Amino acid sequence: MTNALNDLLGEDGDGAAAIRFTEPNTAFYDTVAPVREVITQRSQVLAAITNNQLLITVCSPRALMHPTLPAAQFRRDTRTLKRDVDLQLEQMVAHWVSVGYESEQVVERVGAFSRRGGIVDVWSPAHALPVRIELFGNTIDSLRFFDPGTQRSGAQVDEVRVTPLEAMSREPRAMSDDSSQLTAHGSLLGYLSDALLVIDDEDELSEAWRGLEEKAERERESVARTTGSSAEDDAGSVDASDDEAAGLIFLDENDVTETSEPYLSWEQFREQKRGQYGITLGQDLDDVALTQHPFAAQFSPAPHFAGQLSPLIDYLHGAVSGEQRAMSDQSSSLIIISRQSARLAEVWSEKHSPIAAKSSLAELPQGTLHFVVGGLPEGFVWSDDGRLGSEAAPADDMGIDQSSDVAASEPSRRFDRRRDFRLRKARELYARQGAQECAGAGVCRLEDRRCGGA
Structure with a gap:
């Protein structure tokens, strides 16, 4: 869908662009973080939104369920660096580490920084290229973007934004161990208070969302059973390094509370979206058809x-x-x-x-x-x-x-395959039962009725 939207917008889309908010490649109860590329992409989306860029953000239920840093904290952790302004380097480096950056010899990826005397390189999710900071004493003398491949600097810029890496993906174990973090986790909707929320078929969205919640509950129960077995075998002694290697979060009965789920529930999503401007395409949960909406009509x-x-x-x-x-x-x-x-x-x-x-x-x-x-x-x-x-x-x-x-x-596309499946099912019903029963069965949702039904 992202590619289709960008094709539709073209090169002259008034500065608008469609971007995808990526799904984490880990389970909800994993203690390991997603791959760095996933953290980078999600952080880049949040950085673009907080910079008030004109965006169309596309995401799946799985991507939206995964909690992220609250929008207010994301903005508090963002630092703007300007030329001819004093910089307390040690404090800044400590802050970068606290928000997910890693020290490396050479900066070649987002979320890395390096120090060489009075020269500091850092790659923020807010920018397409890393920036080179040259200090004169404690004052920023120069800010230049540079090519990570050749390490050659470009033209001077007046200021850059250094935004945090997405914390909920970065430190899943720390978040799961601290229930206060879980109750205060944020979501993508928290960054989009003045955005238009478009839902493609709320009925299907609800079904997919609740299916993911059920899967997460099975994961939690499996982890709890594994934890209980390990505790009995080891008489309460567990090697922490083995726990982390297994990728498990150990839960006891005190952890099982209504606020300890490391994801955004369907009820929480419904509550959050009440404050959003939005339209629903297709079918909503109140069975209001597409044609009954004044805009969608x-x-x-x-x-x-x-x-x-x-x-x-x-x-x-x-x-x-x-x-x-x-x-x-x-x-x-x-x-x-x-x-x-x-x-x-x-x-x-x-x-x-x-x-x-x-x-x-x-x-x-x-x-x-x-x-x-x-x-x-x-x-x-x-x-x-x-x-x-x-x-x-x-x-x-x-x-x-x-x-x-x-x-x-x-x-072929997955969307087309789903459409073809519905079409085949509709044709089968039409052949067996006739047009009246076919239409009443609700299987065919194709407006053109290519199956031959009424």
Whole structure:
């Protein structure tokens, strides 16, 4: 989804970019930290958000459940270094170590720092490159980003931000041993107080979330059983080094409290999101359909063509000419986003007027057909008919078709496989029971009803 959003935004997305908040590669009750790359990526996302960058943050339930440093503490632990300002180096280095940085001979990765006399290198998650700090006495004389491969410095900069590494991933054992840390843990939502929260099918999200909670509970019970067996065998004597090597958190009955879970529960998530601006696409927990939401009602599914170019070209010609127009007026735009856009533009040019595929769109075009090279898992038709405001607005529709259904050579995606599975199940029900029972069974959630059902 992140790649699809960036393809849609293009190079001129008003500075916006889609980034993924990565899932940890460890279990909830592990004492070992995730790999450094995971900690780095999650820390980079938090650093970008706290720097007020324009972002679209994409995350899964697993990534959101894993607690992180509270937003207020993240900001308190952030340090801004400026030229011609005094720096207490020993205190600063001690602070860096306390927030997850490691001392190395050469800085080649995020979260590392090195000291060579009056020169200090540090790579913060807030920046794409490490920074070289040159001191004159206790004063910062120079700040320069440098290439970690060649170690060559670039131009001077006036200031840099040194943000913490994500603490809950960094020190899982310390957090699990201190119940006060668990009750005070933060989540990504704490960084997004003024953001728009978009949930793709809250019903499915809830199911996935609760499934992860059940899995975590089984992990906790397994760890507790393992701990009990070890305690009986060793008569209460346990080697701490063996514990850490096994990757286990040892729990006793006093640890089993409602506040000791090292993850964000579904109830906590529901409580936190009440203070967010948000919309739910698909089905929410109150069974409110997509079309009943005033904003979501402006969107409808794009048609499908099962990999056949001729029906697609005929549909586009009808839409553009007005014979079978899917849009409402001449100001409408029809945009085809596909990795096969060059071929589609060529076929269109052979049958109709010449047109060339574009690599991106600087702004929303009006009144014409456009082929854009890119990829989307699904297409849509948007109709801004003024239902969001108190006054009627002129219709301005934008149809965006999908690439996955245009050409058979498109690479398969997990999203498409799930769709194909639902389609097969719907066809089986339709063949056995007929249209009435098929629709009532609730298996087919495909708006186009390609199974043949009503």
